Amino acid sequence: MTNDVFSKIGSGLTLSQKIERRIEEAIRQKKLLPGTRLPTEKELCTQFAVSRTALREALRRLSARGLIDIRKGSGMYISELKIEDAINSLHLFYDLRFNSDLILQIIEVRRLFEPEVARLAARNRTDEDIRTLQKNQHELRKCNPDNTQLEVDLINRFHMNLSKATGNPIVIISLEPVYSLLPRMRNLIYGNIEGEKEYTLKYQSELLEALKEKDSQKAYEASVALLERNMEIYKKYFKTN
Structure with a gap:
């Protein structure tokens, strides 16, 4: 273990912060x-x-941040950081800030990233990815319209599986916390819009067709169309509420 890590920290009003920073x-x-x-x-x-x-x-503080693991009777250890830890921290951040401003910011982020995600998924998808997305769509089509919670969960699952089809774990880390908010957004805004489920199924079909053909531009354009519609719905909802 290197000696410079645990050398004298010096004095000051924020010693605990200096210790935390040194170990980090x-x-x-x-x-x-x-x-x-x-x-x-x-x-x-x-x-x-x-x-x-x-x-x-x-x-x-280091333990609360997941950087060290304090084991009673055993000692203190440097933690093995996992993707789930980063995602869970973002979940909490978004949940605490959920309001109309955050919804707009989420849609803006999706408009920036999702078309490129669709493009990358069209290039990298596997046959198993296609089967998974088709199963998602089939379950949504057969879903009882009165079971709105299951509907939004299935739509969210489709988006998550699309991000997984990129084959890039950074995409999943970045977008999974965003997608975790989609059920709340849909329940708040989209749930009572007539024809919303049919439009979603139409979008999914267009995207699936593009993925089957490995047509990245077609996948990109389908995603752009969906997100532009989402923004229109957002503006209409908050203009009247």
Whole structure:
């Protein structure tokens, strides 16, 4: 374990923040790798030349952020960061900020990214991806119109499976938290719009056809058309509410 990570921290009013930053930087620079066992609290206090109070506050924040794992009776370890951790943090952020402004921002982000996602999915999709998307669409078509919650879940699942068809995990990390809000958005805005389900099925059919043909431009254009319609619906809803 490198000595410079646990050298004297110095004095100041924000010692706990300095400790937190020192350990975080060591993780970022791969001086502390996942699974590494940290020294004991007593050892860290001595090496950092800080009080136990400042150290514990820093460790508490690092643990809350998922950077370290404090195991009772075993010690403290550098966490193995997972995609799910990043996604869950964004879920919480979006849930806490959910309002009309966020809905507009979500639609704007989708207009920027989703057409390119559709284009990439058309290039990289597998036969299994096509079967999965077809199953999603079939379930939506057969869904009881009174079961609006299942409808929005199936539509959301279609979008998620489309992002997976790109074969790029960064796309999933970026868009999964956004898609998690779609059921709430649809329940709020789209659920009572006549013909919405039929339009969604039409869009899905056009997109599926483009994916089958591996026609990236056609997939791009189908996505653009859907998102332009979403923006029109958004503006109409908030103009009258």
